[in-house]
Amino acid sequence: MSVAIANYGAGNLRSLLAALRRLDMDASATQDPAVIAEADHVILPGVGSAASAMATLRHTGMEAALHSRHAAGRPTLGICMGMQLAVDETEEDGGIACLGLVRGRCIRLRAERVPRMGWACVEPWGEAFYFAHSYSVNSADAVATSEGVTAAIVAGAFTGVQFHPEKSGAAGARFLQQCLSAA
Numbered sequence: 001m002s003v004a005i006a007n008y009g010a011g012n013l014r015s016l017l018a019a020l021r022r023l024d025m026d027a028s029a030t031q032d033p034a035v036i037a038e039a040d041h042v043i044l045p046g047v048g049s050a051a052s053a054m055a056t057l058r059h060t061g062m063e064a065a066l067h068s069r070h071a072a073g074r075p076t077l078g079i080c081m082g083m084q085l086a087v088d089e090t091e092e093d094g095g096i097a098c099l100g101l102v103r104g105r106c107i108r109l110r111a112e113r114v115p116r117m118g119w120a121c122v123e124p125w126g127e128a129f130y131f132a133h134s135y136s137v138n139s140a141d142a143v144a145t146s147e148g149v150t151a152a153i154v155a156g157a158f159t160g161v162q163f164h165p166e167k168s169g170a171a172g173a174r175f176l177q178q179c180l181s182a183a
Helices: 013-022 033-038 050-060 062-071 081-085 169-181
Strands: 002-006 026-030 041-044 076-079 105-108 116-122 127-133 135-138 142-146 149-155 158-161
Touching: 002 013, 002 033, 013 026, 013 169, 026 033, 033 062, 041 062, 041 081, 050 062, 050 081, 062 076, 076 081, 081 135, 081 158, 116 142, 116 149, 127 169, 135 149
Parallel strands: 002 026, 002 041, 041 076, 076 158
Antiparallel strands: 105 135, 116 127, 142 149, 149 158
């Protein structure tokens, strides 16, 4: 099984690759649209600027490859900003169009403390995961929440999570294993 991580020039590549190695998964970071299109699983990682990430995804052809994967029902996992990039648009960077793989909009958190950082329970899963974010997805495709914020979305073969499974210990490892071993 091949796992390709879409390398848009930022992201949590090092910790994500280390987490996948601990699970004995063969993974590599790439900007090659052919690899993105053909890999068994693709991860759109978190961390960075939405405008910069979208510019790189468009310039390299990875955006088109991600659209082809989604249309073909091939699995893609978005982590943190990777989930945010999957929706129609974001308020980040003055407002930009995103991938549109999932219906929804990403908005800046309106809370006492931003960024929202730390461990929090995800419901209805009943497990705690590590979060670090300033934006949140509003989508009808939400399947889990954490403290009133969308924690996970599923739309076809796309799964997105606001938390960082690679930094979430045993619960994160179980999530990655389950998500990346599904066909």
